Amino acid sequence: MNLNSYRQAMDKIRMSDECTNEILDRMMRESGKNQVSPIRRTVVSIGFGVLIIMILGFAAYVLGGYEVFRNYFSKDSAVVEMPQLFTYMDFDQLAVYQSTPTGRLIDDDEIAIDVVGIIGNENVADVMLDITFKQLKDLSFPNYQYTLLLDGVLLQGMSDLIPVETENMPSNCQRIMFELLSTDQISGKTLTLRLRGLRQPSVDTDKAEKLFNYGYELSIPLTFTGKSKIVVENQTFRDGMLHQVLISPLSCTLEFDEITGRKIMDNGIGDLLVIQLKNNKIIDWRGHFTGAIAAQWVDRIRFVYTFRVPLDPADIESITFDGIPLSLE
Numbered sequence: 001m002n003l004n005s006y007r008q009a010m011d012k013i014r015m016s017d018e019c020t021n022e023i024l025d026r027m028m029r030e031s032g033k034n035q036v037s038p039i040r041r042t043v044v045s046i047g048f049g050v051l052i053i054m055i056l057g058f059a060a061y062v063l064g065g066y067e068v069f070r071n072y073f074s075k076d077s078a079v080v081e082m083p084q085l086f087t088y089m090d091f092d093q094l095a096v097y098q099s100t101p102t103g104r105l106i107d108d109d110e111i112a113i114d115v116v117g118i119i120g121n122e123n124v125a126d127v128m129l130d131i132t133f134k135q136l137k138d139l140s141f142p143n144y145q146y147t148l149l150l151d152g153v154l155l156q157g158m159s160d161l162i163p164v165e166t167e168n169m170p171s172n173c174q175r176i177m178f179e180l181l182s183t184d185q186i187s188g189k190t191l192t193l194r195l196r197g198l199r200q201p202s203v204d205t206d207k208a209e210k211l212f213n214y215g216y217e218l219s220i221p222l223t224f225t226g227k228s229k230i231v232v233e234n235q236t237f238r239d240g241m242l243h244q245v246l247i248s249p250l251s252c253t254l255e256f257d258e259i260t261g262r263k264i265m266d267n268g269i270g271d272l273l274v275i276q277l278k279n280n281k282i283i284d285w286r287g288h289f290t291g292a293i294a295a296q297w298v299d300r301i302r303f304v305y306t307f308r309v310p311l312d313p314a315d316i317e318s319i320t321f322d323g324i325p326l327s328l329e
Contacts, residue, residue, distance in 0.1 A: 001133070001267065004117065011081075012127070013062070016067070022132055030215050031167060038127060040142050051084045053128075054233070056220075064095045064097035066095060066097070066117060066232045067117070068116050068117040068128055069091075069094065069117055069119055069126065070091055072128075072177070072220040073089065073091060073308075073309045073310060074089070074091075074148060076308060076309065078308060079308070079309060080244075082171075082287070085287060085288070086205065086288075086308070086309050087281070088277055088279070088281050088283070088309075088311050088312075088315060089309040089310060089311065090249065090280045090310055090311055090312040090315070091310055093249035093310055093311070093312050093313075094119050094250075094310050094312070095247055096225060096226040097119050097120060097121055097224055097225075097226035097248065097249060097250065098117070098118065098119050098224075098226075099118040099119070099120065099221070099223050099224050100118075102115040102118075102220055102221065102224075103115060103203050105218045105219065106216050106217070106222070107137075107211070109134065109135075110133070110134055110135055110207065110208045110209065110210060110211065111131065111132065111133060111134065111208055111210070111211055112130075112131075112132040112134060113130070113131050113195075113216065113218060113226075114129065114130045114132075115127065115128070115129055115218075115220060116128050116129065116175075118220070118222070119224075119250065120180075120186070120187065120222060120250070121183055121187065121223050121224055121228050121241075121248045121285055122187050122224075122227065122228055122246070122253070123176075123181065123182050123183065123184075123185070123186060123228075123251060123252065123302075123304045124180065124181055124182075124186075124248075124250050124251045124304070125186055125222050125224075126177060126178070126179050126180075126250075127177065127178045127180070127191070127220060128175065128176075129175070129176050129177070129178075130173055130174070131173065131174045131175075132170070132172060132173045133172045133174075133207065133208055135207040136204065136207050139156050139297055141196045141203070142176045142198055142199075142200060142203045142205075142211075142212070143197075143200065143326075144176075144196065144197060144198060145195075145196045145197075145198055145215075146193060146194060146195045146196070147193075147194040148178075148180070148190055148191065148192065148193055148194075149191070149192040149194075150182070150186060150189050150190075150192075151183075151189045153200050158265070161258070164317070165263070169207065169262050172214070173174055178193075178289070179291070179306070181251075181291050181304055181306055182293075183264055183293060183294070183295040183296075183297045183302040183303075183304055184297060186220055186222050186306070187223060188223055189221075189222055190219055190220065190221050191219075191220040191221075191222055192217060192219055192221070193217070193218040193219070193220060194215060194216070194217050194218075195213040195215070195216050195217075195218065196210075196211065196215030196216075197211040197215070197217055199212055200211075203321045214253075221294065226248065227248075228246035228247055228248040228253060229245070229246065229248065229313050230244055230245070230246055230248050230312070230329070231243035231247050231316070231319070231326075231328045231329055232244060232247050232319070232327065232328060232329065233329065234324050235326065235327060237256065237260060237262065237321075238284070239260070239303065240256060240257045240259055240260025240263075241256065241257045241260065242254065242256055242260075242321075242326070243256065243257065243270040243300060244253070245319065245326060246314065247313040247316065248311065249307070249310035249311055249313065250306060250307060250310060251304060251305060251306045251307060251321075252273060252275070252304075252305045253302060253303065253304050253305075254273075254302070254321060255300045255301070255302050255303075255304040256300060256301045256303070257299075257300060257301075258296065258299055258300060260301070261294070261296075261300065261301020261302075261303070262301060264294075264301070264303075264322060265294050269292055269293055269294050269303055270285050270289075270313070271284070271285040272303075272317070272321055272322045273289070273292075273303075273305050273319070273320075274320040274321075275316055275318075275319050275320075276316075276317045276318045276319075277311075277315045277316060277317055278315050278316070278317045280317075280322075281313070283311070285309070286300075288307060288308055289305050289306060289307060289308065290306050290307070290308050291304075291305070291306040292304070292305045292306075301304055316328070
């Protein structure tokens with residue numbers, strides 16, 4: 001069966017609402033019981049250049065560059081629930097896609113904030129932070145209001161964060177992670193995070209007054225030595241041009257001419273990308289992507305998809321986009 005036939009056959013399969021809700025409910029119950037990762041939902045944003053996802057991490061309390069992400073990917077709710085779908089996960093590929101952790105950015109009488117790991121490429125960055133409340137031994141963590149800027153340009157993101165308890169962490173320490181997707185080039189730029197705690201009855205704000213009254217500003221450089229591999233270049237696509245397809249362990253980026261790209265965007269982008277691996281495993285919108293965005297970049301339209309777990313680009317056999325097979329270099 002070729003990829004088009006596969007897609008047509010799979011598109012006819014639809015779970016009932018009852019079945020879908022039962023699966024989601026079961027995953028949420030397991031997540032709460034085991035106190036591991038929250039569900040990473042696939043989010044599609046069309047017409048915006050940046051997508052920001054802020055979620056809680058759960059790895060051990062250590063500094064360790066890209067290693068702190070191992071547990072993050074392997075304990076993802078979908079991976080735990082359906083491990084047979086993610087046997088292609090290749091974590092070691094991330095070694096060249098890490099950025100040197102900035103270390104401790106904030107250290108005063110009330111709060112310490114550490115960057116414990118950063119991984120990324122030209123269009124994607126995952127930044128993991130630890131926030132330590134020095135004057136509290138045990139606490140209910142606050143929600144946050146935050147603003148992100150990339151080289152001084154304001155980005156749009158989610159407005160708050162709902163804390164989740166984590167394992168193997170001091171009781172006064174919270175781990176959070178940002179996943180930043182951009183159609184613009186982000187490597188080599190500086191990410192500025194303005195973070196402020198939101199007051200709520202369960203949190204003793206007197207022990208962290210600056211966080212709740214004024215907030216903190218953190219400057220995080222994004223510099224990645226690993227680069228995405230060009231697998232398609234200047235290929236005719238319908239009546240237009242597909243200028244490039246770039247693959248890394250974290251993401252897939254496609255660049256179309258503006259007219260072709262806008263036609264594709266008008267019909268939605270979430271289910272267009274299908275990747276077949278050499279072991280015949282299919283990677284598509286059914287749980288394998290965590291984000292997809294499309295926006296204008298210079299005179300082109302860029303589409304960026306992020307993978308739920310890292311893969312080895314060398315394992316890719318073929319790529320189909322919007323039903324059209326691409327010729328890989």
